[in-house]
Amino acid sequence: MAKIHRITPHARAKASKSKHGRYMLRLFTSGTTPRSTTALRNLREICETDLEGNYDLEVVDIYQEPGRATESDIIAAPTLIKEEPLPTKRMVGDLSDRPKVLLGLAIAGKSK
């Protein structure tokens, strides 16, 4: 069971002022449901292997912060939003379809 990581306001501010090319990711999870934990595990793996630390990740539990689900227009859970670099991309599901996730993150070339 992966622990839900929540970043501090300081980290969020830092993340929003990300340098060019730095990934700004936000994962909306529904508590500790199997899909959400799978999604977080899959995302961590991709981030470590493909983004090599060049990323900021915020994990939002919509059960804890339902207002943010409305704010970010979340329908499905889990949902990963790639805020930066633009264009914004949304990925729904547990992120187990790795090629699709990489395509969504626009880092298909870097994998393998």
Add this chain to the structure above:
Amino acid sequence: MQRLSKKRTGLAVLAKTVERLEKAPTGIVGLDEITLGGLPRGRATLICGSAGCGKTMLGVEFLVNGIREYGEPGVFVAFEETKNELVVNSAALDFDLGKLVREGKLAIDHVHIDPNEIAETGEYDLEGLFIRLKYAIESVGAKRVVLDTIETLFSGFSNTALLRAEIRRLFQYLKSFGVTAIITGERGENALTRYGLEEYVADCVILLDHRVRDQITTRRIRIVKYRGSRHGTNEYPFIIDERGFSVLPVTSMALNHKVSSQVISTGVPDLDAMLGVGGYYRGSTVLMSGTAGMGKSSFASALARSTCEGGERVLYFAFEESEKQIVRNMRSIGIDLQPHLDSGRLRIVAQRPFLYGLEMHLVSMHKEINRFRPAVVVVDPISNLISAGTEREVSAMLTLLIDFLKTEGVTGFFTVLTENGGRLETSDTGVSSLIDTWMLVRDIEISGERNRGLYVLKSRGMNHSNQIREFLLSSKGIKLVEVYLGPSGMLTGSARVALEEQERDASVRQADDQEIKRAQLERRRKAMEAQIEALRAEFEADAVEVDRALSLESKREKRALDNQSAMAKSRRANGHLSQNSNRK
């Protein structure tokens, strides 16, 4: 069991049997009647229909009425419109959604779905939507929820099996909150909704429809299904105007309206007398049919004026003329409607018949009547409505209108324009049997003139005159004139005037004749006297002549005698007298 033993009379029984199912009134005119109280409380109702048929507006009005009239806060989940669009669109219908949101009575959540933005990367559910819904419901303490249009989800997500499962779960979720929900769905080709939402919403399904025929749109509503409740099964026309939804409830019509023996004046004293009871019965329906230009509107205006003068309200639906035109034209026959318009007792609603479909007209009339509460309703003319529907539809719809007026105790005055040459008695759009007082105005063509005649074809419960009366429209108003019967029937117009003239002048003319005779006699006397004078003059002349001749003769004789005597004197004899006279 006691209840069952009671006499079963239509809707009263229906109303009793629905008590078991609690309902949430929509506050929409007519809809609560056909659903016998509203939508099933604590359950979901599916509203389906094609694009632009008013699903969203129905949902908005359901929420707004819930807040304003029943103290039930609401949530609107918009899948198609943004919050701003929804607020702006609803402002056109006199709903200030922004204010309700600020007051914390309404929550609007726009769920934006862009298929291009979403990539599916594995298993998911719609927990995000559920959480938002819960969040919105709890933020205002909502009792009513509208989801418009949930099918949009199918455009954003490809896993339809999952979506269906989730939508089913969503409806259960809504029920768990105890909210009364409206879910809207787009009309499908062979099903009520494109994605078969009706399978999930088992409690109540309402279908909205708008069809275009002859470039006129007619909106209709039908309750397809209502579990646990009886409901009207027909298609009911409805409109959406600046004050929202309005459905014409057909089931509420029954022949049990109150009957009044009170009479209201027709506004034309002569006509009051002609009808036998002094006017029309209150709450009755009056039809005046006639050819063009016969004065139907004038009778309508006379009624309107006299009712307004009596302190009651009149609603005048004009399908031919504008308000200003009516006021001007009626002023020309001495009926001034302007003061009553100013005082608010008279309201003229002028519309072109082809503006709406027939049902729309009737729904809007229904709504106006409900709002204005008049004592008299004038429809001038109902025949123009035929252009908005077939004769059968017109008949059916007018039946509804007449029944409605009777139920409300409103006196109805309808005019019908009949075609020239057509039979007046048949061209009444099949409503004659519903009419209490039916009058005909017609032109009577005699000796190259067209005059106005009026007669009462029927009038229920009145000992009315059976005469055809001629009437005149002048600056002093409408006047029915005395009947003149000539050798070839009724006399009208100048023929009547001529006869009147004759009668009025008969004595004068007689006097004239005497005068003439007297004058003639005088002339003759004068002529005679002149003749006498002439004769006398002639005689006198002759007499003078004779006198002179005689005097000459006597003078000559005297002279002769004088001469003789002179000669005799000279001759001193009397024997030579003849010789001397010859020489002279």
